Every structure is written in structure tokens, then in C-alpha cells.
Amino acid sequence: MLTRRLLTSDWGGTFVLGLLVAMLIAVPIANLVVPPDSPYYLSSYWVALLGKFLTFALLALAIDLIWGYAGILSLGHGAFFGLGGYAMGMYLTRQIGDQGVYGHPVLPDFMVFLSYEELPWFWLGFDMFWFALLMAMLVPGLLALVFGWLAFRSRVSGVYFAIITQALVFALMLAFFRNEMGFGGNNGLTDFKDILGFPVQARETRVALFLASGIAVILGYLACRYIVTSRFGRVLIAVRDAEDRTRFSGYRVDHYKLWVFVFSAVLAGIAGALYVPQVGIINPGEFSPIRSIEAVLWVAVGGRGSLFGAIVGAFAVNGAKTWFTVAYPMFWLFALGALFVLVTLFLPRGIVGLFRRRREGES
Amino acid sequence: MSLAPYRQPIRRDRVFRLLQSEPDFSGTRDGVILYVDDVSVSFDGFKALDHLSLAVDEGELRCIIGPNGAGKTTMMDVITGKTRPDSGAVYFGRDIDLLSLDEYQIARGGIGRKFQKPTVFEALTVLENIELSLASDKGTWKTLFARVDTAQARRIDEVLVTIGMQDLRHRAAGALSHGQKQWLEIGMLLMQNPRVLLVDEPVAGMTGNETERTAELLVSLAGDHTVIVVEHDMAFVRSIARRVTVLHQGTVLAEGSMNQIQADPRVVEVYLGEEE
Numbered sequence: 001m002l003t004r005r006l007l008t009s010d011w012g013g014t015f016v017l018g019l020l021v022a023m024l025i026a027v028p029i030a031n032l033v034v035p036p037d038s039p040y041y042l043s044s045y046w047v048a049l050l051g052k053f054l055t056f057a058l059l060a061l062a063i064d065l066i067w068g069y070a071g072i073l074s075l076g077h078g079a080f081f082g083l084g085g086y087a088m089g090m091y092l093t094r095q096i097g098d099q100g101v102y103g104h105p106v107l108p109d110f111m112v113f114l115s116y117e118e119l120p121w122f123w124l125g126f127d128m129f130w131f132a133l134l135m136a137m138l139v140p141g142l143l144a145l146v147f148g149w150l151a152f153r154s155r156v157s158g159v160y161f162a163i164i165t166q167a168l169v170f171a172l173m174l175a176f177f178r179n180e181m182g183f184g185g186n187n188g189l190t191d192f193k194d195i196l197g198f199p200v201q202a203r204e205t206r207v208a209l210f211l212a213s214g215i216a217v218i219l220g221y222l223a224c225r226y227i228v229t230s231r232f233g234r235v236l237i238a239v240r241d242a243e244d245r246t247r248f249s250g251y252r253v254d255h256y257k258l259w260v261f262v263f264s265a266v267l268a269g270i271a272g273a274l275y276v277p278q279v280g281i282i283n284p285g286e287f288s289p290i291r292s293i294e295a296v297l298w299v300a301v302g303g304r305g306s307l308f309g310a311i312v313g314a315f316a317v318n319g320a321k322t323w324f325t326v327a328y329p330m331f332w333l334f335a336l337g338a339l340f341v342l343v344t345l346f347l348p349r350g351i352v353g354l355f356r357r358r359r360e361g362e363s
Numbered sequence: 364m365s366l367a368p369y370r371q372p373i374r375r376d377r378v379f380r381l382l383q384s385e386p387d388f389s390g391t392r393d394g395v396i397l398y399v400d401d402v403s404v405s406f407d408g409f410k411a412l413d414h415l416s417l418a419v420d421e422g423e424l425r426c427i428i429g430p431n432g433a434g435k436t437t438m439m440d441v442i443t444g445k446t447r448p449d450s451g452a453v454y455f456g457r458d459i460d461l462l463s464l465d466e467y468q469i470a471r472g473g474i475g476r477k478f479q480k481p482t483v484f485e486a487l488t489v490l491e492n493i494e495l496s497l498a499s500d501k502g503t504w505k506t507l508f509a510r511v512d513t514a515q516a517r518r519i520d521e522v523l524v525t526i527g528m529q530d531l532r533h534r535a536a537g538a539l540s541h542g543q544k545q546w547l548e549i550g551m552l553l554m555q556n557p558r559v560l561l562v563d564e565p566v567a568g569m570t571g572n573e574t575e576r577t578a579e580l581l582v583s584l585a586g587d588h589t590v591i592v593v594e595h596d597m598a599f600v601r602s603i604a605r606r607v608t609v610l611h612q613g614t615v616l617a618e619g620s621m622n623q624i625q626a627d628p629r630v631v632e633v634y635l636g637e638e639e
Contacts, residue, residue, distance in 0.1 A: 227507065230506070230507050230508070230509070231494070231495065231506050231507075232503065232506045232507040232509075234484075234487055234491050235495060237484060237486050237487060238484045238487065238495055240486075241484050241485055242483070242484055242485075244445070245478065245482040245483070246495075247466045247470070248470050248475070249495060249496045249551065249555065250470035250471040250498075250555060251467060251501050252465075252501070252502075252503075255503050256506075
């Protein structure tokens with residue numbers, strides 16, 4: 001029953017999920033088991049790269065859930081991604097311990113450099129992994145709750161909402177750039193050594209992080225799919241297409257928007273928390289408005305309102321970006337621009353729109 | 364902006380909100396289910412409603428007519444909580460003050476509204492449209508895990524039969540004809556088990572045959588429900604109306620049976636004259 005609802009009623013999603021599972025099996029084998037001189041060997045660079053793409057896919061899923069289904073366009077989802085990343089970065093920074101340059105047992109290097117006497121209160125507890133993980137979900141969730149409550153209660157929607165989300169992420173960037181904030185200023189947090197006692201650079205750790213990211217994407221996809229196939233999901237579509245009608249049918253539209261916005265922010269936070277140990281750094285650049293816009297474009301390219309399209313889009317655009325920035329570094333931004341113009345003109349339903357027929361009466 | 368609400372922070376005729384229990388939507392006062400009392404609304408100086416007063420009895424089928432800009436849609440907006448009036452009051456049932464409630468509370472309390480332009484959820488199927496309108500707990504968590512039980516399924520089938528769409532249940536609502544959308548929206552209202560149906564231009568864009576069936580449907584709904592119809596189509600109004608209210612420039616110009624209305628020289632001048 002549930003299998004049918006979540007999987008087989010949507011062959012495209014099931015296909016993408018199958019590819020993900022295949023990747024989760026093949027990549028660790030190709031990296032850990034296959035000998036380095038074999039043509040099937042996959043270097044740790046690729047494992048980390050694909051792991052990073054997976055976290056982007058999770059972020060794209062979070063955006064598609066609110067944009068594709070509820071019609072809430074957030075151009076500031078990098079805020080939640082970044083905050084989740086910072087929570088994990090703080091844990092990793094605390095894990096450095098006395099292995100830092102200054103060798104201080106408690107204070108991270110940048111705090112010693114800025115002559116902090118003791119750890120600021122908001123750094124307490126981040127030496128515990130579970131606490132950091134909890135904060136990676138709680139902080140983005142709470143921010144989304146407060147921000148969304150104010151916005152949706154006042155019926156801010158459409159482009160106006162998109163603009164204030166840009167303002168939100170920009171404000172966060174400016175705040176985190178300040179050294180006085182206590183998050184390492186413009187250098188951010190980096191030089192990580194261990195995660196849960198394992199060295200972050202080790203091959204096995206990278207594979208484990210890759211697997212964790214893949215599992216997070218799969219679980220995130222299934223959770224989103226559960227939501228959009230429930231009556232709740234149909235209310236979201238109703239809100240997207242006819243908000244007034246939904247309200248006069250007795251639904252509290254602001255509650256629905258707020259609920260899904262907070263859920264989406266939590267997903268983005270988890271994605272950020274998985275992203276940071278794989279790239280080895282988190283800095284205020286994650287909060288730059290352009291990054292958030294790019295994430296929305298992954299969804300647009302993949303195909304809005306299908307969930308799996310978001311995953312496809314995140315891989316396609318970031319894959320192209322990786323290739324371009326190596327092969328033709330000068331032309332990436334032109335290619336990106338061209339891609340978006342072409343998709344908007346010729347593929348309004350994204351890449352998956354090519355394969356997806358119009359939804360027929362499933363119920 | 365009017366300062367009146369701020370000058371009088373505590374109204375003596377009202378209990379504090381937090382001391383009130385959930386509003387009780389049942390019952391009527393002397394058979395009047397909806398009472399619009401001296402309501403005025405203005406938009407940028409334009410008086411959309413000008414001291415409008417109107418009382419509708421329970422079970423009545425009331426037609427409201429009037430030229431464009433007479434304030435018919437604004438009146439519906441006020442009743443359903445979409446627009447807050449500058450002054451006046453709207454009462455529902457025994458003693459509910461509709462102006463203190465939000466749209467969703469008014470909808471859950473038993474006032475259903477059909478929009479002027481038929482508004483259905485086009486990306487969803489007919490069945491899903493009807494299901495969403497089901498009178499049930501509409502909180503977020505309840506909806507996330509909601510299932511249709513047998514009684515509800517029966518009710519859904521009933522309404523699908525009433526609006527004649529039992530064979531179209533899996534059709535996307537966006538693929539329906541204009542008239543079918545009107546019917547679907549009426550069906551969605553019925554699912555809410557409303558005590559009052561506010562129906563804005565139900566036969567716009569319908570064929571003669573569809574109009575006739577709509578008239579039958581609305582007449583059959585009156586009695587169990589209170590039906591308020593805003594319509595331009597005079598032939599249609601004549602075919603269903605028992606009591607007609609004529610709005611003009613935001614206020615009631617005349618009220619009475621269709622014959623009385625047609626004989627009223629003021630009405631003839633502002634409205635009927637244009638038509639005939």
C-alpha cells in the first residue's frame with residue numbers, strides 16, 4: 001500500500017531512486033575494493049564530489065517541496081543550508097581540540113588569535129555530535145518558524161516573499177562576516193581533523209559520509225513523497241493554484257505554508273550538515289544570495305514539482321559546472337546563463353518534463 | 364485609515380476573546396441566519412458598500428441583483444471575512460460576530476462561498492477537489508495522515524451524484540468545461556455541509572440546459588440550506604427567485620418578490636431598464 005503510494009505510482013522517481021541505490025553500492029566498491037590501477041577505480045576526489053552533489057540534491061528536494069508544490073519561492077534557502085553547515089562546522093572545530101596551530105585545548109585557533117578568554121556560550125555543547133546534529137536541524141527550523149510565521153501571517157507571497165528571503169540570507173552573510181559574531185569571520189571554520197574520532201580526510205570516512213548523504217537523500221525523498229501524496233500535499237497544491245479557494249474551504253493556509261516551510265528548512269539544514277565535512281570548510285560565502293538562487297535554478301532545470309526532478313537537476317547542473325570549470329573555466333558563467341535561458345524557453349518543465357507525461361487521474 | 368477601533372480598546376458589549384469558548388454556529392435568532400447591519404466599505408474613497416443592511420432567513424433562497432459596481436461581490440467578501448468593513452456589523456446564527464473571525468473559521472462554521480470566476484483546484488482530479496472540501500479536521504497534522512472513511516466516501520459519492528460528475532471523478536479539474544467547473548465548485552461547497560451558501564454568478568458561461576439544471580439544484584438546496592445567489596442573468600433570477608434584493612451604489616435599493624421589484628420605478632431606472 002505504502003510502497004505503491006511512495007514508489008510505483010511514480011516510475012520516474014522510482015527510477016532515480018534506483019540509480020541512487022546503485023550509486024551507493026557501486027561507488028564504495030569502486031573506491032575501496034577495486035585496486036587503484038584498475039580502470040574501474042574511483043578516486044577519493046570523486047567520492048567527495050559525488051557526496052557533495054548528494055547534499056545539493058537534498059537541498060534541491062527541500063526547495064522543490066515548497067516551490068513546486070506549495071508555490072513558495074524561497075531565494076534564501078542557503079540560509080538554512082549554511083546554518084546546518086555551521087552547526088556541523090562548530091562540532092568539527094571543537095573536535096580539533098589541541099591539534100590546532102596554537103594548541104589550545106578548548107579554544108579554536110581563530111578565537112585564540114582574536115584573544116578570546118573563554119568559549120562563547122553559543123559554542124557550548126558543540127563538542128557533542130548528537131547536539132551539533134540536533135542544532136543543525138533545530139536552528140534552521142526555528143529561523144524558518146519565526147521568519148515564516150511573520151511572513152505568512154501577513155500574507156506575504158510570490159515575488160515579495162522571494163525578495164525578503166534574499167534579504168534574510170544576505171543579512172546572515174553580513175552578520176557571519178563579522179569577526180565579533182564568533183564564527184570565524186570571513187575565514188569561516190576549516191582545518192577539520194576528526195569526525196566521531198575518525199579522520200575526515202581518510203578514504204573510509206569519505207565513503208561513510210558519501211553513504212550517509214545518499215541515505216539522507218533517499219529518506220528525504222521518501223518523506224517528501226509521503227507528504228505530497230497525502231491529503232496534506234493536495235492542500236499544498238490547492239494553495240499553490242487557488243489560495244483563496246483553499247482558505248474558503250476551511251484551511252488555515254498560513255499554517256500549511258509554515259509547516260512545510262519549516263520542514264523544508266530542516267531538510268536544508270541536514271544537507272548543510274552533511275556538506276561541510278565533505279568539503280572541509282564552511283564560511284559566510286554559503287550565505288551569498290547567488291548561491292541560493294543557483295539552488296533554485298537546479299530545481300528549475302531538473303523540473304519543478306516532481307521531487308525527483310530536483311535530484312536530477314542538482315546532479316546535472318553541478319556535474320556540468322564541475323566539468324566546465326575544469327575544461328573551460330572562462331565559460332562556465334556563460335554556459336550557466338545559456339542553460340537557464342534554454343531551459344526556460346524550451347523546457348519549462350525541466351529535464352524530467354521531457355520524459356514525464358501529464359499526470360493522469362491517480363488517486 | 365479609521366482610528367475608531369483604537370479609540371475604543373475594550374467594547375463593553377463583548378466578552379474578552381480569550382474568555383470565550385469556541386463559537387457556537389448552531390441556531391438562529393428569530394429565524395434570521397445572516398444579518399448584515401449598516402456595513403460600509405470604501406476603497407480609496409470609493410464607497411463600495413454604503414450603510415448596507417440586509418437580513419436573510421434560514422432556509423431562504425435569496426437573489427441579489429444589481430448593476431456592476433453595486434457592491435455585490437464586496438458584500439460577499441465582508442461576509443466571508445476577506446474584507447474588513449470600515450463600520451457596521453455582520454451576525455451569523457444566534458450571536459456569532461463574523462467580523463471577529465478569520466476566513467477559515469467562517470468557512471468551517473458553515474458559510475460556503477462560490478467565486479464569481481469558477482475556482483477549482485485545476486491540477487487535482489474532480490475526486491480530490493471534492494475530498495479536500497470534506498467537512499473534517501483541517502489541521503496540518505490531521506491532514507497529513509488523513510484517510511477517507513466509509514461514511515466520508517459515501518458522502519463524496521452522494522455529492523458526485525448530486526452534481527452529476529460520478530463518471531468524471533478521475534478527470535483533472537483543469538480539463539473540465541466552464542459549466543462543469545461551476546458545478547464542481549458547487550459540489551465542493553456542499554461537501555462543507557454549509558448552513559449558508561453564497562453563490563456568485565453560478566450560471567455565467569453555462570448553456571441553457573446547464574442553467575436549467577443549476578436552477579433546479581439551487582432550488583432543491585434551499586430549505587435545508589440558506590442559499591444566497593448573486594446573478595446578472597435576469598431570466599435565471601426570475602426562474603428561481605422568491606425574494607430579491609436589489610443593490611445599487613453599495614446600498615439596498617429595493618427588496619421584495621420579483622413582481623414587486625419589476626414594478627418598482629427606481630429599480631427599472633437603474634437596472635432593469637438597461638436590460639430590457
